Amino acid sequence: MTDPVPDIRTVILERDFAHGPEKLWRALTQPHLIEEWLMANNFAPAVGHKFRFTADWGGVDCKVREIEPNKTLSYTWDAYGLESTVTWTLTPIPSGTQLRMEQTGFRPDQDQAFHGAQAGWRNFFNQLGALLDRPD
Template sequence: MTDAAELQTVAIERDFAHPPHKLWRALTQPHLIREWLMDNDFAPEVGHRFKLRGEWGGVLDCEVLLIEPERSLSYTWDFNSDDPAYALKSVVTFTLTPTETGARLRMEQSGFRPEQKQAIGGAKYGWAQFFDKLDQVAAQ
């Protein structure tokens, strides 16, 4: 079993030319989450359990842990796999900070085991792609 101190985090931070309320809307409204992230049954309520369904056929089991409107959102991001290399129990946290030109969004996904190098690389790549789509959705 991996010690919690050994777990690794992927962090992506980007400045957006959109005010925090536009990004918050895209982070918390199911029809918009579907456009930039995955199909889902999300509800912005602490304790709500929901699923994210990837185009690749995978399903993530999630639970809302924290909601601070237009500031912070956190939920579990669990992927169950028969292959331990791909099984992941993690937490995704979004933090919004207003800037002079819009908002800075920081995403942290914590819980990667040291041996999950491929998953860590995939998360870094995937979140960068998701943020590109998020920028388009927030512009609507």
């Protein structure tokens, strides 16, 4: 017997950063820093807060679902028919912090969005790393 093919797909990226969780948390939750590596936004770290990411191609409507400072941040990510959830998990490691990003909710018919997210998040992680490596 084989397992059924899952209906929903997930993009997962993990990267170790040579910075403490507090520094990553600031980059994930302070609007002016988020704008430097991700997109312009009106984010506020409060459960239930509705916010929007904007770029030259359009925007993403979001709502904060979960916040545990320096550990977990989760929000909805709704754009162009994609209704997904992005969850960030910060885990202290001896060399700094492991950051895990999981975006779940891609339907089988959303192949372009799924592959676009895989490439897009890798780029965003690179931009985040450049931001984190700058002197404070």
